[in-house]
Amino acid sequence: MPMSNKTKVHFFLGQGGVGKTSLAALFSVNKAMQGEKVLIATFDPSLRLKDILQETERFQNEILNKNLSIRLLEPKKIFEDLIGELDQESAISIKKNKLFQKLLERINGVQEFSSLYFLNQSLKHGYNHIVIDTPPLQNALDFFESPGKLRDLFESQVVRIFTGTFKVKWFEKIFKKTRDLSLKTLQKLTGADFFNELIVFMTALDDLRPVILKTLNETEELFSDSSVKYNLVGLSDLGAVLKLKERVLLLKSKNIKIHHLFINKFIDWTDFSSKKEGLTSYINFKKKQQEVTKKIIDELMKLEDLKIFKINKQVFNKSEEQLIKTAKKIYGEN
Amino acid sequence: MADKKGKIHFFTGKGGVGKTTLSLAFAKARASRGEKTLLIEFSQLNSFSQLLDIETGFQPKKFKKNLDLASWDGEDCLQEFVKYSFKLRLIFETFYKSKAINALIKAAPALKEIAFLGYLTSHFRGVKPELDYDCIIVDAPSTGHFLSCLKVPQALLEISSIGPMGFHCRGIIETLKDSSLTEVHAVFQAEELILKEQAELVSELNLMGIKVTHWLNNVYPQELSLEILSSMESETKDPISSYLSEKAQIERAIIEDKNLKTNIINEIFENNFDSIAEQMSLNAYVQ
Numbered sequence: 001m002p003m004s005n006k007t008k009v010h011f012f013l014g015q016g017g018v019g020k021t022s023l024a025a026l027f028s029v030n031k032a033m034q035g036e037k038v039l040i041a042t043f044d045p046s047l048r049l050k051d052i053l054q055e056t057e058r059f060q061n062e063i064l065n066k067n068l069s070i071r072l073l074e075p076k077k078i079f080e081d082l083i084g085e086l087d088q089e090s091a092i093s094i095k096k097n098k099l100f101q102k103l104l105e106r107i108n109g110v111q112e113f114s115s116l117y118f119l120n121q122s123l124k125h126g127y128n129h130i131v132i133d134t135p136p137l138q139n140a141l142d143f144f145e146s147p148g149k150l151r152d153l154f155e156s157q158v159v160r161i162f163t164g165t166f167k168v169k170w171f172e173k174i175f176k177k178t179r180d181l182s183l184k185t186l187q188k189l190t191g192a193d194f195f196n197e198l199i200v201f202m203t204a205l206d207d208l209r210p211v212i213l214k215t216l217n218e219t220e221e222l223f224s225d226s227s228v229k230y231n232l233v234g235l236s237d238l239g240a241v242l243k244l245k246e247r248v249l250l251l252k253s254k255n256i257k258i259h260h261l262f263i264n265k266f267i268d269w270t271d272f273s274s275k276k277e278g279l280t281s282y283i284n285f286k287k288k289q290q291e292v293t294k295k296i297i298d299e300l301m302k303l304e305d306l307k308i309f310k311i312n313k314q315v316f317n318k319s320e321e322q323l324i325k326t327a328k329k330i331y332g333e334n
Numbered sequence: 335m336a337d338k339k340g341k342i343h344f345f346t347g348k349g350g351v352g353k354t355t356l357s358l359a360f361a362k363a364r365a366s367r368g369e370k371t372l373l374i375e376f377s378q379l380n381s382f383s384q385l386l387d388i389e390t391g392f393q394p395k396k397f398k399k400n401l402d403l404a405s406w407d408g409e410d411c412l413q414e415f416v417k418y419s420f421k422l423r424l425i426f427e428t429f430y431k432s433k434a435i436n437a438l439i440k441a442a443p444a445l446k447e448i449a450f451l452g453y454l455t456s457h458f459r460g461v462k463p464e465l466d467y468d469c470i471i472v473d474a475p476s477t478g479h480f481l482s483c484l485k486v487p488q489a490l491l492e493i494s495s496i497g498p499m500g501f502h503c504r505g506i507i508e509t510l511k512d513s514s515l516t517e518v519h520a521v522f523q524a525e526e527l528i529l530k531e532q533a534e535l536v537s538e539l540n541l542m543g544i545k546v547t548h549w550l551n552n553v554y555p556q557e558l559s560l561e562i563l564s565s566m567e568s569e570t571k572d573p574i575s576s577y578l579s580e581k582a583q584i585e586r587a588i589i590e591d592k593n594l595k596t597n598i599i600n601e602i603f604e605n606n607f608d609s610i611a612e613q614m615s616l617n618a619y620v621q
Contacts, residue, residue: 016349016476017527047366050415083338099443102489106443136349136478153441182432190445191417191497194490205441235350276561282554285603313577 006227008129009119013143014233016136018240019264023233023330024133024310025140030156030327031129032067039125041071042133043111060320069127075105075114079208086207090108094204099197111135113212114220116147130306144223144256151216154209229259236266236310245300252303261306263297265313341514342454343471346480347521348531352551354381356521357598359610365401366611369468373397375405376450377475402467408446411453412439418463447486452502455509461502477535484510484542484583513545523551524584548596553585555600 012024021044028040059065079100083091094100104110115132122130170289187195222228230251234244240251241263248258269286311330345357345524355374361373371393375382375551382390389395392410394402417426426438429435439445454472457464474480487503487510494500510516518539522532532548554562566579588596597617602609 016478017531018349071530098493102492103443103486106447106486107441107539136476149440167397182435185427185429186438189498191494191499193494193497194499197493198438202438202441240350267574267577272572274561274565276565278557279561279565282558282603308616 005126007123009123009125009222009225009228010129010131010231011143011228012131012231012233013257014136014262015243018233018235019262019311020136020233021133022263023231023262024131026323026327026330027231028068028129028131029323030331031062032064033061033066033324033327034333035063037067037069037130038125038129038131039069039122039127040131040133040306041073041115041122041306042292043115043135044075044133060178061324064320064324073111073114073118075110078114078117079104079110082208082211083204085211090204090207093200094207097197097200097204099201100204109150112143112146113150113215117215119221119222120215141250141254144254146253147216147220150212154205154213154216230256231260232258233262233263233264236263236293238289238293245296248303248306252268258306261300261308262311263308264311267313268309340458340468341470342458342509343469344474344480344516345472345519346474346477346518346535347549348528349476351521351523351528352599353476353521354385354473355607355610356386356519356549356551356614357471359607359614360519361401361469361471362398362608362611363615364469364471365398366615369400370466371401371471372465373401373403373471373473375403375473376407376452377473377479380405381473406450408450409439412446412449415449415453419525439566444486444490447449447483448490448499448502448506450483450489451506451510455506455515458509458515459505461505477531481535481538484544509574511543517545517547519547519549521551523552524550524581524588529584548594549599550585550596551599552590552601553589553598554582559586582608 010024010027012020012027012326014020021042024040024042028038032038059068078094083094086094112135115134119130119132190198232244232247232251234240234247244261244263248261267286269283269290272281272283274280297308297310301304309330343357343360345353345360347353357373361371364420365371375390381444382405386397386403388403390403390405392404392406392414394404397403408414413430452461453463453465454470456462457466457470475483487506490499491503491507520532520535520539522528536546536548553559562578562582563586566575566582588594589598597614599610599613
């Protein structure tokens, strides 16, 4: 396939509440309006994306209708699809397992894995752009490290050791004794019911191992591909900008390059003034903070290939027309 | 204003609203009243080491008189609990060295959350190992993660209502629902998306039967607020003016509505951290 036809992947990263979903949506709208085929995927089940992109109805604008697709990512559904590829018996036992039913999403890495699995599947469909609105970060590296943690778990075959399907020939007796003692202890600590559910659960995960590892392998290469862009979103107050700087540098130290940095809900105090005394001292305080923030942003601008966008605070109008206008204003021909 | 000893206080809210700042100020306010206080950081952000220039770990570390700090991640709580359950250190070490057990602990959902909540509530449940403090404050994760953690005991009960798991989960749920033992401090600011998330948070906590206290953070001091509102009477449409007046209006509405019972923390203009602790001591709706 010629280079120009390769799908470009855009990850939007950031903490909760910074405007990731909105900016990802606007980016998608802008590209779609330029005639490119775009798929945007989000975990955000709240109506925010629906509000912005009116997911449940067709777009009024024909260009958007033709070019823009929206998907809500649900880890449970994705894992149910994966289970569907297993044999009947395994599939039934996993679906019945209560840990799977109730607590799947508490497993470290499940959401990140789901977005990678979805990405992997979607790359086959010939979109020009795939935009992933990632789950909110707790720390900067979460999104990148979780797949690795999952991989370690599955590659090490410990699950098999645990479930006893792995035969260790020579020191089997000693090994078995230790394992059995540990397992017996765990059973005593957690109780028989829970322990049994856990065993079934772990076995189920083991059955999914081949397809999970396949996905992780295929997408791992993707992370460092030049057709993948990382966009980090944050707020504009001093504390937030400091955190953003920290994140950019931390990711840089792990060879993860942020391409676009969005400083959202920005308020420019420079030209603002008031005749009232109380308000003036507040404004001066804000101006001082803004100077410090500006210095930090200037430092970041010196980093290679990092493009910084300051997005002014604005209200999102639900009208489609307004949305398209705002998207163009922010992203232009980018 | 009853001043009860022996309680767990969680601080949560949308990302960036001021959970860490307020939980720390609250801890200082309690410690200065003579309560033996532990402030636990249970998010992966490692704020203590940055904010306070102090390295904290699982074991509580003395920070000030009556105030200890700790950073937990669930896995360490699990280890503590397991350690306690073994009489002989040797067996514990073999157990923990076991690859299978480690894999299990890493992959299994719920174990860490139960260990965390279990250890946190141990003193109040009279279950060893006990965390012996008058006042335990948790700088908790933001809304979504926090709620999902609190829901784990109930989910587990539905899987296994008998045996040790059932026992611990029931005890945890009872403690969380007891308003004399647990209180969630929902922190928010006067901005549309934050208000929306606050409403969702409060509604979920009410459904779970857990006591909630509201904290509106970063509020314009009254004189400033009145000035903003009066100078905005002319139709200035620039974004900053509209932002200022919108915020001031929302704040006034919340403050003046006594039915909402919201505690107010004013924005501070220097890094005068102690003034936040002072403001917290004066607040009306905290027990």
